[in-house]
Amino acid sequence: MCVNFTVDQIRAIMDKxxxxxxxxxxxxxxxxxxxxxxxxxxxxGIIASSRAGETRFTDTRKDEQERCITIKSTAIxxxxxxxxxxxxxxxxxxxxxGFLINLIDSPGHVDFSSEVTAALRVTDGALVVVDCVxxxxxxxxxxxxxxxxxxxxxxxxxNKMDRALLELQLETDELYQTFQRIVENVNxxxxxxxxxxxxxxxxxxxxPVVGTVGFGSGLHGWAFTLKQFAEMYxxxxxxxxxxxxxxxxxxxxVEDMMKKLWGDRYFDPKAGKFSKTATNADGQKLPRTFCxxxxxxxxxxxxxIMGFKKEETAKLIEKLDIKLDSEDKEKEGKxxxxxxxxxxxxxxxxxxxxxxxxxxxxxxAQKYRCELLYEGPGDDxxxxxx
Numbered sequence: 092m093c094v095n096f097t098v099d100q101i102r103a104i105m106d107k108x109x110x111x112x113x114x115x116x117x118x119x120x121x122x123x124x125x126x127x128x129x130x131x132x133x134x135x136g137i138i139a140s141s142r143a144g145e146t147r148f149t150d151t152r153k154d155e156q157e158r159c160i161t162i163k164s165t166a167i168x169x170x171x172x173x174x175x176x177x178x179x180x181x182x183x184x185x186x187x188x189g190f191l192i193n194l195i196d197s198p199g200h201v202d203f204s205s206e207v208t209a210a211l212r213v214t215d216g217a218l219v220v221v222d223c224v225x226x227x228x229x230x231x232x233x234x235x236x237x238x239x240x241x242x243x244x245x246x247x248x249x250n251k252m253d254r255a256l257l258e259l260q261l262e263t264d265e266l267y268q269t270f271q272r273i274v275e276n277v278n279x280x281x282x283x284x285x286x287x288x289x290x291x292x293x294x295x296x297x298x299p300v301v302g303t304v305g306f307g308s309g310l311h312g313w314a315f316t317l318k319q320f321a322e323m324y325x326x327x328x329x330x331x332x333x334x335x336x337x338x339x340x341x342x343x344x345v346e347d348m349m350k351k352l353w354g355d356r357y358f359d360p361k362a363g364k365f366s367k368t369a370t371n372a373d374g375q376k377l378p379r380t381f382c383x384x385x386x387x388x389x390x391x392x393x394x395x396i397m398g399f400k401k402e403e404t405a406k407l408i409e410k411l412d413i414k415l416d417s418e419d420k421e422k423e424g425k426x427x428x429x430x431x432x433x434x435x436x437x438x439x440x441x442x443x444x445x446x447x448x449x450x451x452x453x454x455x456a457q458k459y460r461c462e463l464l465y466e467g468p469g470d471d472x473x474x475x476x477x
Contacts, residue, residue, distance in 0.1 A: 100170060104191040109184040109452045115195040115210040117238060118220035119228035127220055127250055127309030128196045130438035131169060166195045171443045179342035180302070180318070180448045183455045190447045197234075211241045216450030218442070219277065223249040223269055223306075224259065227276040235277070239284045244295050244456075246303045246449050247277055248442065253308040256393050263382035263390060274304060291458070299353045303449050307438055311429045314438035316445055320385050321348035356380045392435075396428045404431075411435055 104110060116128055169192045178185060195210040211217065217238045221227055238245055249270060255261050261269065278296050285295060297303045299317050307314025325344045329336075336344070350356075357366045357377035371377055378387075388411070395403040408415065408431060419430040 100189070101168065101191065104170065104189050107186040107189075109186050109454045110190045111452055112190060112192045112216060112446055112450050113214040113453060113456075114192065114216040114218060114446060114450050115197050115214045115243075116218045116220060117197055117211070117234040119222070119225070119230040119234075127218075127248065127314075127438070127442070128167075128194065130309060130312050130314070131192075131194065131442055166193065168193050169443075171447060173444070173447055176338045176341055177444060177448070179338040180346075183452060192443065192446060211238050211243055215243060215453060215456035216446070217243050217245045218248055218446065219245050220248050220250050220309075221273055221277070222251045222254075223266075223273060224251055224254050226269075226273055227280070231277075232280050235280050236284045239281060239295075242292055242456075244292065244449075244451055245277075245281065245297060246305070246445055247274070247297045248305040248307070248314070248445075249273055250307065250309050252306055253311050256390070257397065263386040264379065266386060267379060267381050270299075270304075270306065274299065300350050301449075302349065302445060305441055305445055307436065307441065308432075309438065311432055312438050313429075313432035313436040314441040315385075315436045316441055317349045317352045317385070318345060318444065319436060319441055320352060321345045324348055324352075324384065352380050352385060354381075358383055389432075392431060393428065396431065397424065399423060 171190045171192055172188050173181075173190060175188070178188065193214075195214060197210040211234075217235075219231070219235055219238075221231060235245065252266075255266055255269070274297060281296055286292060302316045302318045305314050305316050322345055325341070325348050351365045355367065355369070356379070357369055358364075358380045359366050359371045359377055361371065365380065366377060369377055392404075392407055392411075394400075395407055404427075413431055413434045415430060415434060419427070419434075422430055
């Protein structure tokens with residue numbers, strides 16, 4: 092959960108260097124960085140969640156609001172508390188549940204690339220936002236190349252899924268192929284400009300199976316990683332008595348489930364088993380797990396609400412255990428769709444989890460970034476202080 096914080100809380104958390112995440116949001120122009128940042132800001136209680144996606148909180152200047160474009164980099168600090176179950180997913184050092192996230196929203200326009208350079212220099216991780224309709228564009232490659240040169244670890248967010256569903260009306264498998272292509276394109280850029288796996292940063296390739304790729308819509312305020320769906324299915328498939336698992340055991344089961352939700356993995360509903368082959372024993376074609384277990388429920392919600400199928404919508408809301416307030420229940424069409432998706436898959440929660448779990452703390456990052464930031468001897472007082 093995220094809460095409003097006091098100066099004393101910030102002061103205390105700043106002393107826990109392993110619980111700080113310094114990160115910037117980078118992307119091609121108009122791919123939805125500032126809109127997506129609103130979801131994070133609203134999760135921190137700084138703006139109302141109903142206004143996330145419309146406020147563009149980090150566009151502080153008058154000309155930025157008028158032109159709907161980010162011109163100057165804007166920094167904001169957020170306090171986020173991770174639940175005990177989620178702490179088990181963090182593989183680096185940690186000190187308690189509270190995390191301080193220092194976020195810089197940077198411009199996407201090529202004319203303001205110096206702002207991006209400055210933002211990247213002071214951060215350790217980057218949230219790369221890609222419009223899933225337009226795909227990886229010129230400036231996406233430019234800013235990602237800059238980030239890798241600065242030894243900054245990336246995570247990916249595929250934005251504007253609402254456009255893929257409502258405007259392009261893609262089928263589930265077409266959308267999977269689109270996502271797969273974007274992941275491959277981003278990894279090609281990382282492998283082209285990055286160091287090999289034996290380098291100081293290790294493997295920084297993005298992979299939905301690991302949880303370093305998010306999907307969603309910043310404008311509508313919903314997003315998810317495979318972790319969210321894996322948790323739902325682990326809870327659903329758990330045998331009686333398994334519901335109260337220890338965090339480490341639960342983490343292992345969720346990670347195993349995530350591996351089954353991407354790539355050439357299929358689900359046979361008759362046998363109730365996951366399969367690596369695209370056909371079952373009878374020779375019938377099996378649906379891909381990502382399409383059937385992740386995209387299908389989302390497509391059903393979109394279809395029921397945008398088709399004004401009231402009975403079907405009510406059943407889905409009950410089945411997904413989504414609690415709507417009385418004001419939201421009166422809505423229909425796109426406003427209802429926003430309210431339902433926001434309650435079911437809140438963007439702030441998914442993105443802040445991805446940031447805290449997968450982006451490095453200053454303690455981790457300085458081990459490999461120090462030689463880039465400091466030109467003096469590696470063993471003098473200043474270098475050791477970093």
